[in-house]
C-alpha cells in the first residue's frame with residue numbers, strides 16, 4: 381500500500397515476525413514516473429522500494445506497476461526481471477480520481493479493448509510473469525465480466541480481486557456475490573482481497589469460496605499486525621513491533637516533521653491493535669511536537 385507497506389515496514393515486520401508473511405506486493409510504481417527522469421530523478425531513486433539491496437532481510441516482494449503505457453511497461457518490467465524479480469503485478473484497481481481519470485488503475489476497467497491492447501502489447505515481450513490486481517469495475521460491478529475472457533487469453537500468474545468498484549473507494553462492503561459469480565470463470569489462480577481483519581474473516585472467505593487460491597490482506601495488517609500469526613494460533617503482542625517500526629522511522633527519515641508525519645500515519649491504524657482507548661490514541665494524533673509524539677507512543681506501547 382502506497383506510503384504504508386513500503387520497504388521500511390516490510391523489513392521491520394520480517395525482523396519481528398520472520399516468515400509470517402510469505403509474499404508482499406510493493407506499493408505501485410507509476411509508469412509516468414519516467415517523466416521524472418527529466419527532473420533529474422535516477423532510476424535507483426524511483427525503484428528504491430524494490431531495489432534488492434534495500435530488501436535484504438525483508439518480506440519477499442512482487443513489484444507492482446501502475447499505468448497503461450506499453451513501451452514503458454515492458455521496459456520497467458524487464459528491468460525488474462534483470463534485478464531478480466520473476467513476477468511483476470499490474471495494478472488495475474487503484475481508485476484515486478487523479479489516476480482513474482487517465483484510464484489508469486481501476487479507470488481502465490470499463491474499457492476492455494484497452495486492457496486487451498495493453499496485454500497484447502506487453503505479454504509477448506515481458507520477461508517476468510505477470511499477475512493482475514483489480515477491482516470488479518470502475519462505476520459498475522458488471523465491468524469485470526467483459527474482462528474475464530481477455531484475462532483468460534493470457535498466461536497470468538494470478539488475478540487478485542478486491543470486489544468493490546473504484547467509485548466505491550473503501551465504502552460499503554465487498555460484493556461477495558459478484559466475486560462468487562466471477563470466480564469460476566477465471567482460469568488463473570484467484571486471490572481474494574478486501575476487508576480481511578480477523579482469522580474469522582479469512583475462514584469465512586475460504587469456506588464460502590473453496591476454489592480461492594489465496595487471500596491478500598491490506599489494511600488488516602496494520603489494524604492487526606499479528607493476523608498472519610493468529611491464523612497459526614500464535615498470540616503475540618504487537619507492542620514490540622510498533623516500537624520497532626517507530627524506531628526505524630526515527631532512524632530513517634530526515635527531519636522531525638517527516639518523522640512525525642510518518643509516525644502518525646502508521647499510528648492512526650496500528651493503535652487499534654493495542655489495549656488502549658481511542659481518546660489515548662487521539663492524543664498522539666493531536667500532538668504537534670516530535671518529542672511529545674515520541675514520548676506518548678513510547679508510554680502507550682510499554
Ligand SMILES: Cc1cc2nc3c(=O)[nH]c(=O)nc-3n(C[C@H](O)[C@H](O)[C@H](O)COP(=O)(O)O)c2cc1C
Nearest residue numbers: 381382407408513542573574575576597598599600
Ligand atoms: C493508503 C492505501 C494505499 C494503497 N496502495 C495500494 C497500492 O499501491 N497498490 C495496490 O495494489 N493496492 C493499494 N491499496 C489497496 C489495498 O491493497 C487493498 O486492495 C484495499 O485496501 C482493500 O483491501 P483491505 O480491505 O484488506 O485493505 C492501498 C490502500 C490504501 C488504504
